[in-house]
Each structure stands twice: as structure tokens, then as C-alpha cells.
Amino acid sequence: MVSKTKKEKSKVRNEKEESLTELNKIKEKMKDELGKIQDYEKQIIEQRKTAEQVVEHLQEQELKEKDEETKEYMSTGIPGFDELFEKGIPKGSAVLFAGGAGSGKTIFGLQTAMYHASLGEKCFYMSFEESEERLIGHMKDFGWNPEKVMESGNLKIKRYSPFDITRSVDAMLAKEKGELFIDIEPVILPEGFKPDLIILDSLTAVASAFVGKEDSYRIYIEQLFRFFEKLESTSFLITETKQIPEIFSTTGVEEFLADGVIVFYNIKRENIRESAVEVLKMRGQKHQKKIVAMQITDKGIVVYPKQEVFGGVGP
């Protein structure tokens, strides 16, 4: 009887042990399954994240495409030059024209202004260097008819003194500091004239009025760029540099603020000079990245987008 009880007890113990082992097995199995489920969950989260990213990217792309569709571009009317761009210069851009003396910046600006004015657009040439008469004379030398577009009111040329600018700068600085509550514009445009294209010739002349007041010049330039942006006009800002420039503006702030930089070269080869042009930067527009030949002919500037310049541009 005693032995039976012992046997029974041992049996019960064995059964308990077996159940425990079984239970542990089930527990392990459940852990494995749970692990798998957690892995699946992770995968699902990852996949969902990727899908969200794809959707986000597609939405961004769509917005970009819509933006591209609505974006307008301008041509300069300079033969060959516009071929350097996929579509043209984005309208409303501020573009620096950098180059040395005689490299063709002013002619390029005048030719573009003539072209747009003859298309019925409003163009404003702000000269801080040459007089209106001299600029009109240059245009006539190329056989253009500036009087016609000026009479139609599409082209205005106005000479400014760089020192006129400095007078308004103190007021602008006071406005910046919050000491003045009226709006001061960096330049005064002809009344009732809202230009589509502004050519400022040149920032270098403007900078000459700020000698010893470099900080004021920087603030002024920033205000000027903001002003042109507010006007929604395309602006070409001429800067005088070395013949083979490495820096494209007086302070470097200008090229940072500008949407585009076009460099004009006047390359000396022994006893002759060759002209060339390069689109160095143009925000929001694909362009050719090479220096190409340019000629100032008796009818104006012609750019040869397929013609390389032999012998480089360096001295």
C-alpha cells in the first residue's frame, strides 16, 4: 500500500514535471511567435514609412511641376545667348552682369532693353555712370532706333548720381533700427512707371559713394534686392570686375543675393582681345556650364553657344 502511494506520488511528480516542460515549450513557442509578430510589425511600420515618403515625394514633385508650369522665363533677344539655357532667365530674377571694362556688359543691357521695349514691355535703364545722351548714342551706333521705343514710353533711361543714394541710406538705416516708421525705397522710379525689366549700371558706381561705409553699403544692397523682388521686375545689375574675374562683385554679398551671375570676358591674347561669356549661376534654371565665344558686331552682340574659346581665358 505504502509502495503504491510512493509510486502514485512519483507518477504525479512526473506528470507535473512533464506539464511544466510542456508549458515551457509553449511559452518558448509563444515567445518565438511574438518575436515574429513584432518583426512583422516592424516591417509593416518600415513599409508604411517608405510609402509615406513616396507619397510625400510625389506630392513635392507635383508641386514642383506645377511651379515649373507656372514659372515664366524671359529671353534676352541676344542672338545665341538664350540657347545657353534650357528655358531662359526666370522672370523676376536678379541677375549680376560681371566683367571688366569693354567686355560688353552695358551693350548687352541696352540690347536686351531695346528688345523687350520693342515687344511692348516696360524697361528702365538706371545709369550711375554714363549720361542718357551717351547711352542713346551707343544704341544708335548699332543701328537701333531708341527714340521710337522711348517715345512709346516703353524704354526709360535715367541718370542717377551715386551720392543721391547715400542721402536716403541714413533714413533707411533708421527704418532698419525701428526709429523711422515711413517706408524709404532704395531708388526712386519714375512716377507711375512699373518696369518689367530694370538694368542698373552699375553697382560698382553705387559702391563708390559708400567708401568707408561698407556696412551701410551691404544694408543698402540687401534693401535694393528686396525692393526689386517686391516689384516683381527682372533686374540686371552690372558690376565692374577685373578682366578675368575671380570675385564677381564689390563685396561678394551681391553675388550671394543674386539669383544669377553672368560673366563677360575680354581676353587678351598678345596684341588682340577676344570676347567670351559664361552663365556662372542661374537659380531655378538649367544652363550650359562653359565659356563660349561672343562678338560685339556693328549690329550688336552675338553669342556663339557652340563655339569654344581657344587658349583658355587666363592670362
Place this chain on the structure above:
Amino acid sequence: MNLSSEIKDNKIILLITPKEKYHKELLNTLKVMEKGTDKTCYVCINEPYNFVVDNLKKNNIPAEKFFFIDALTAKVQTPPSVDDCIFVSAPNALTEISLAFSKAFDEKKCNGLLFDTLSTLLVYANPHSIIQFIHNVLTKLRVVSGKAVFVALKEDVNSELVKDLYMFVDKVVEVK
């Protein structure tokens, strides 16, 4: 050596001649080009346009079968306004010459080129720029399947330029 058959068989030829035979060989080449092409673009680096035209007339070669690029006249006087010649500012104005060459082939319907001479060009421009320039001109020529003769003097055979040209041309013809 028969230049006429060489030009028929090969598109781009480098003609190397001793300087004492230069004028005779040039005349021979002019006759061959006049017959072998619709119109030849004659790049005058050695003698100016009016001199070349007179020479053609003297030798009964029709000048109207040629379009000229003169790189010499503008150095000494204001060039005349003529329809059959582009005057470039100087022999080392290689970009200007290349642009004039494009005009000769695109607008004036030239299909041949006579370059007279590489040896004179070496006096005015550095060999590296000339090689770049010649390679560019040759590429334009090959695209339109044009024929060309580049004349060089035997005395310049060892120059870097002529050595490189051996690689670019289809055939080198040496006059003994």
C-alpha cells in the same frame, strides 16, 4: 605622289612641302581643290586675300570656286567690304577664324578647306592653342564629311604641332 587621287581617296590631308617648292605645290593644291570640291574655304594665313585672288586669276583658276578667310589684311589696313571673304583681326584670333570657318561651311556652302599654312600660324599662336583649334576645325569638317588640305613646311616637321597632326589627319603627303 598624285595629290588629286589622294584627295579623292582621303578626306583630310597634311601636305608637307620643302619651302623652295611651296608656291608650286600650293598652286597644284589649289587646282586640285578647285576640281575636287564644290567650293573651298581658303584660310589665308600666309598671303592676304587680294594677293591670293590675283594669283588665282594669273593661273586661270576660277576665284569664285573659293571662299576666303583672311587673317592678315586687318593687321595693316581697314579691310574692304567683299562678299567672298571674311577678314579676321589677326592670325592668332583662333576663335574668330573658327567662327568664320563655320560660316563658310554653313552659309557659303563650302565642302573643302585649304589651310595655308600651319607653319605661319606657328609664328603667331602657341602650339597648344593651335592644336585645340585644328582639332575643333577637323571635328567640324568630319561632321560634314568635308575634304581638307593643311599645308606645312618640311622645316616644321619636328614641331609639336605637326607631330600631333600626323595623328589627326587621314593621310600625310610629303613632297620630296
